[in-house]
Amino acid sequence: DVKVTQSSRYLVKRTGEKVFLECVQDMDHENMFWYRQDPGLGLRLIYFSYDVKMKEKGDIPEGYSVSREKKERFSLILESASTNQTSMYLCASKLEGIPNTEAFFGQGTRLTVV
Amino acid sequence: AQSVTQLGSHVSVSEGALVLLRCNYSSSVPPYLFWYVQYPNQGLQLLLKYTSAATLVKGINGFEAEFKKSETSFHLTKPSAHMSDAAEYFCAVTRNTGGFKTIFGAGTRLFVKA
Numbered sequence: 001d002v003k004v005t006q007s008s009r010y011l012v013k014r015t016g017e018k019v020f021l022e023c024v025q026d027m028d029h030e031n032m033f034w035y036r037q038d039p040g041l042g043l044r045l046i047y048f049s050y051d052v053k054m055k056e057k058g059d060i061p062e063g064y065s066v067s068r069e070k071k072e073r074f075s076l077i078l079e080s081a082s083t084n085q086t087s088m089y090l091c092a093s094k095l096e097g098i099p100n101t102e103a104f105f106g107q108g109t110r111l112t113v114v
Numbered sequence: 115a116q117s118v119t120q121l122g123s124h125v126s127v128s129e130g131a132l133v134l135l136r137c138n139y140s141s142s143v144p145p146y147l148f149w150y151v152q153y154p155n156q157g158l159q160l161l162l163k164y165t166s167a168a169t170l171v172k173g174i175n176g177f178e179a180e181f182k183k184s185e186t187s188f189h190l191t192k193p194s195a196h197m198s199d200a201a202e203y204f205c206a207v208t209r210n211t212g213g214f215k216t217i218f219g220a221g222t223r224l225f226v227k228a
Contacts, residue, residue: 004157033215040123042204042220043158058215090157094216099208100146100165103216105157 006106019078023091030096032074037088081113120219133192137205146208
């Protein structure tokens with residue numbers, strides 16, 4: 001069974017903290033994504049990685065960075081958490097080069113910044 | 115840029131009634147279109163995808179979608195709603211900008227009344 005695993009389901013952090021969200025996939029997919037999900041806004045792409053150490057900004061990268069040191073792991077970093085980053089964060093992976101292949105999602109991490 | 119628009123953030127139907135969730139895409143080239151479903155407190159999972167082999171696409175749980183190029187639509191339907199269909203549904207398109215990224219609509223929450 002294919003799997004995308006996010007390290008935490010729920011997180012509560014304080015304003016100004018550095019926050020790490022971890023994602024691991026076991027499907028040998030080249031592409032990995034971080035999305036943010038907010039009511040009425042759907043999923044918005046934060047960052048995208050198409051290979052180890054390769055990354056590309058999505059539609060809302062401000063306040064975030066990412067790291068991909070190994071193919072199976074993609075980390076989202078909030079350098080200094082703010083209350084407007086309270087949200088649901090979803091990680092996904094998919095095969096590279098095949099446009100109609102689906103993305104596989106983790107369970108999501110609900111982050112609250114207080 | 116390719117995008118999708120979902121009409122109606124909330125749809126409410128009675129159990130046994132027809133489900134119709136609307137999605138329109140903007141694309142100047144043949145689109146790669148998907149419908150995903152998100153059950154409460156879970157990640158997204160694929161319902162169905164358009165592959166250009168047929169305009170009527172069948173998915174899981176009795177859902178289907180029809181690709182209509184003349185209307186730039188990919189509406190999702192199910193003949194008879196079940197209580198277990200209550201979830202949020204997302205239409206998505208693959209956008210090729212130096213890598214195949216999946217872009218999501220704002221989502222439609224489906225309520226099913228007994």
